[in-house]
Amino acid sequence: MIDMKKMTVSSSPQIHSADSTAKIMWTVVLSLLPAGIWGVFAFGMTALIVILVSITAAVASEALLGLIDKKMTIGDGSAVLTGLLVGYNMPPDLPLFIPALASIFAIVVVKWSFGGLGANWMNPALAGRVFVFFSWTGSMTKWLLPSMNGADAVTGPTPLGSLKSAYFATSLNVSGPIEFLQSEGLPVTYKDLFLGNIPGSIGEISALLLLLGAVFLLFRKIITWHVPVSYIGSFALLIWIFGGLRMGTGLFSGDVLFHTLSGGLMLGALFMATDMATTPLTEKGNIIFGLGCGFLTFLIRIYGSLPEAVSLSIIVMNIFVPVIDRYTKIKGFGKSTVKEANGE
Amino acid sequence: MSKFKTFPKGGIHPPDNISSTGDTAIRNASLPTKAVIPMSQHIGAPAKCIVNVGDTIEEEQIIGESAGYVSVPVHSSIPGKVVEIKDIYLSHGKTSQAVVIELGGEFKRMGKTQQAKSWSSLNDDEIIKKISSMGIAGQGGATFPTHVKLILPEGKDCDYLLINAAECEPYLTSDQNLILEKSEEIIEGLKILKKLLTPKKIIFAIENNKMASAKAMSDAVAESDLDVDVEILKVKYPQGAEKNIIKSCTGREVPSGKLPLEIGMVVLNVETVFSIYEALVFDKPLVERIVTISGGAVKSPKTLRVKIGTTYRQLLEECDGLTEEPVKVISGGPMMGFGIFDLDTPVTKGTSGILFLTKKEVKAAQQTSCIACGRCIKACPMGLNPSEMNKLTLNFLFEEAQDMGLLDCMDCGSCAFVCPAHIPLVQSFRMGKNQLRAIMMEKKGANR
Ligand code: SF4
Numbered sequence A: 001m002i003d004m005k006k007m008t009v010s011s012s013p014q015i016h017s018a019d020s021t022a023k024i025m026w027t028v029v030l031s032l033l034p035a036g037i038w039g040v041f042a043f044g045m046t047a048l049i050v051i052l053v054s055i056t057a058a059v060a061s062e063a064l065l066g067l068i069d070k071k072m073t074i075g076d077g078s079a080v081l082t083g084l085l086v087g088y089n090m091p092p093d094l095p096l097f098i099p100a101l102a103s104i105f106a107i108v109v110v111k112w113s114f115g116g117l118g119a120n121w122m123n124p125a126l127a128g129r130v131f132v133f134f135s136w137t138g139s140m141t142k143w144l145l146p147s148m149n150g151a152d153a154v155t156g157p158t159p160l161g162s163l164k165s166a167y168f169a170t171s172l173n174v175s176g177p178i179e180f181l182q183s184e185g186l187p188v189t190y191k192d193l194f195l196g197n198i199p200g201s202i203g204e205i206s207a208l209l210l211l212l213g214a215v216f217l218l219f220r221k222i223i224t225w226h227v228p229v230s231y232i233g234s235f236a237l238l239i240w241i242f243g244g245l246r247m248g249t250g251l252f253s254g255d256v257l258f259h260t261l262s263g264g265l266m267l268g269a270l271f272m273a274t275d276m277a278t279t280p281l282t283e284k285g286n287i288i289f290g291l292g293c294g295f296l297t298f299l300i301r302i303y304g305s306l307p308e309a310v311s312l313s314i315i316v317m318n319i320f321v322p323v324i325d326r327y328t329k330i331k332g333f334g335k336s337t338v339k340e341a342n343g344e
Numbered sequence B: 001m002s003k004f005k006t007f008p009k010g011g012i013h014p015p016d017n018i019s020s021t022g023d024t025a026i027r028n029a030s031l032p033t034k035a036v037i038p039m040s041q042h043i044g045a046p047a048k049c050i051v052n053v054g055d056t057i058e059e060e061q062i063i064g065e066s067a068g069y070v071s072v073p074v075h076s077s078i079p080g081k082v083v084e085i086k087d088i089y090l091s092h093g094k095t096s097q098a099v100v101i102e103l104g105g106e107f108k109r110m111g112k113t114q115q116a117k118s119w120s121s122l123n124d125d126e127i128i129k130k131i132s133s134m135g136i137a138g139q140g141g142a143t144f145p146t147h148v149k150l151i152l153p154e155g156k157d158c159d160y161l162l163i164n165a166a167e168c169e170p171y172l173t174s175d176q177n178l179i180l181e182k183s184e185e186i187i188e189g190l191k192i193l194k195k196l197l198t199p200k201k202i203i204f205a206i207e208n209n210k211m212a213s214a215k216a217m218s219d220a221v222a223e224s225d226l227d228v229d230v231e232i233l234k235v236k237y238p239q240g241a242e243k244n245i246i247k248s249c250t251g252r253e254v255p256s257g258k259l260p261l262e263i264g265m266v267v268l269n270v271e272t273v274f275s276i277y278e279a280l281v282f283d284k285p286l287v288e289r290i291v292t293i294s295g296g297a298v299k300s301p302k303t304l305r306v307k308i309g310t311t312y313r314q315l316l317e318e319c320d321g322l323t324e325e326p327v328k329v330i331s332g333g334p335m336m337g338f339g340i341f342d343l344d345t346p347v348t349k350g351t352s353g354i355l356f357l358t359k360k361e362v363k364a365a366q367q368t369s370c371i372a373c374g375r376c377i378k379a380c381p382m383g384l385n386p387s388e389m390n391k392l393t394l395n396f397l398f399e400e401a402q403d404m405g406l407l408d409c410m411d412c413g414s415c416a417f418v419c420p421a422h423i424p425l426v427q428s429f430r431m432g433k434n435q436l437r438a439i440m441m442e443k444k445g446a447n448r
C-alpha cells in the first residue's frame, strides 16, 4: 500500500512555501505585460519586433551558455525577463542589431561572466542599454510619436529631451516644463504623461500601467515598498525644492508631477531598482539604495547633459550595494546582550 | 494591533494544518504485539541494555540502565518476552541498539485503578532522583534528560519557569489535545516543579490558534491555588523554539552560545510536565506518549496515546491507512522533523508526530542558484544571513561562517522554507556545524 522506496528522504524542512525562482520571474514578466502592450499599441509593430528581438537574443545567449555549462536555465524565466526589460528600454524604431547586442551584452557579459543568476552585481538589462546607448547614441535617441492621434510613424523629441534645451536658454519666461513645451510647439498634458501618450522608450511611457504592475508585485510580495518609495520620494522632494532653479522660477517651484511621470523613472524605480540580485538585502539597505538613486537621478536629470539619468543612477548605486550591505547588517539574536554584559 | 506577544525578528507563517486533529479526543492506540524499544531515546549517552534474549519482562521493568549523568533509563512499555536484541535505524538516521519484546503476560498497571501518592514529603534530591529514574526526557523533540535541566548550578536562581505549549510545528496537536484533557494534572506537575525550583514566576505559553486549550488552562489555573501567567502568543513559527519563546514572553535574550539558565530561565515542554506529574504521583515511568498522526495522505488523522516501541506501520493502520500515495513520511513536525525510509521505525520518547505528506503539501521545486532576494534573512529568527553562511559552508569556510553566527543557527528551517531558489540551507548548516565542532575539538586537543 505504501512503497517506502519511493519516499523522499531529505533534510528538514520537509515543506516549503509555494514560491520558486521560476514563479517569481514569470510573475514579474506578467506584471510588465500591460505596459508593453500599450507601447506596441502606441508605436506600432516595430515596437513589437524590437521587444521580440531582445527576448530572442537574451534567451538564445542563455541557451548557448547553458550548453557550455551543461546547465539549462531557460526555464527559470530570468533570461526572458532580462530580454523583455532590454526591449522596454529601447526606442520603438531602430536597427534591430542594437537591441540584439544589448541583450547579448546583458546576458553574456553582465550576467554570466559574474557567475550567472543572482551573482551579477549590475542590472543586466540596464547595463545592456547603457552599452548600446554610448555606442549608437543617434539611433538610441530617435523617438516615434505615439500613433494614437492617427498620425503615422513620425519622429519627435521626448518631453524630457526637449526640456533639456530650456536649461541652456539665457532667459525664460515660463512657469514650468508644461508651459515651456507649449511654447516650443510640443504641447503635452499631465494626463498624456500619466497614460503614456508621449514619445519615449517602448515600455516606459505609461506610468499608469507600470504602477498597476508594481502594485500587483507588491501584493504578491515579490517587491517591497522600500526602494520605490524612497527612490521616487527623494527624487520628488529634490525636484520640488531645486527643480525650478534651471527654469528660473526659484526654490520650491519644481514641477514634481512632470518629472516623476516622464522619462524612465517609473520603469526604473518600480522594476529595475527592485531587481533582487542587484539591490541590498535588508529593508534599511534598500531605503538607502533608493535615496541614492533618487539623488543621482535628480542630479543627472537637472544638471547633467545626458538623458540617461535613471539608468546611470541605478547602475552607479548597484556598485555601492556591497558597501550598503556591509553597513546595514542585522544584529544577531543574543549578540547585544553579550556586549552589554561585557560592557558593564 | 494585536494584544498577543511575539518575538520581533524573523519568523514565518506556514499553514498550521491543525484542524483535523486539533479538537479531537486523545485515544489509546492498540497495544503493539511486538514493541521495538531503542536504548538511545534521549540526547546524551544511550542507556545500557541489561536484559537478554529469552528474558521475561514485566510492564515498566527497566531494560536499559542510565549510562551517566546526561542519560536516563529505558523501561519496557509492555510485559512479555525479549525475542531479539538488534541494531535499528532511528528516525534521524542514526542507529541504536533496540530490544524487541513480544507481548505476553499480565499488566500490573494498565486497566487497574491507580493509587495517587503524596509527593509533598519528598525533598528536592528525592524528586530529582525520581524524575531521572522514571526515564523522563524532554518530549518537545530535543529529548534532553529532564533532571539535568532541573538541577540549578550553585549561585543560579530560577527567575522564571516557562512551560512551552506553543507547539509551533504545523500539523502537531499532541500538546494542545493533552492540555484540553489534563489541565489539572499539569497544574499538579507545576506544583512539583515550583517546590523544586522556587521560581519567582511561572509562565504557561501557548499560541493564539489554540484558544480552547488556552482557556482550559486558564480555568484550571483560576481554580487552583497556584499562580501561573497563561501567556497567549501570536502564531508564528518558530514560536516554540526555546530562545524565541523566552524573548516573546519576557523580552529577555539568551546570549549567543549560552543556555537559558544563564538569564534565569528554565523552559520545559508541557507534555514533559505531565510526565513529571505521573512519575511523582503514580510512580509511572515514561513508557507512553501522545503522538499526532496526520498529513494529507492519511485517511483519518488522529491523536493517539502510544506505547513506546510501537511501529509507525501499526499507527498508520490505526488511522485507516492512506487515501493517496504520500511523497514523504516524517517523524516529528514538517519544519524540523526527519524523513524516514522504514515504516517499522518505532515511536520513541521524542516522537511528537508522524506525518504522511502529499506532493501538494511538500511543494518541492527545481533548485536554482541564489537570486539574492534576501527572504531568508528576513525569515531567520536568529538574525543571521543564511544566504551568505551557505556560500561560506559550501566553500568549506566553516570558521568564516561561524563569524557570521553559524553556531547560533538552530536548524529551524525558516530560511529554507521561504527560499524561492529551493536551496537546502539547513542541510548545509547541519554539515557546517558538525565540521566546525570537529575543528574546534581538534584545536582544543592541539592546545593541550
Ligand atoms: S535554520 Fe538557522 S539560519 Fe535558517 S532561519 Fe533557522 S536559525 Fe536562521
Ligand code: SF4
Pocket (backbone or CB within 6 Å): B369, B370, B371, B372, B373, B374, B375, B376, B377, B386, B387, B415, B418, B419, B420, B421, B422, B423
Ligand atoms: S532566500 Fe534563497 S535565493 Fe533568497 S537570498 Fe536567501 S538563499 Fe538566496
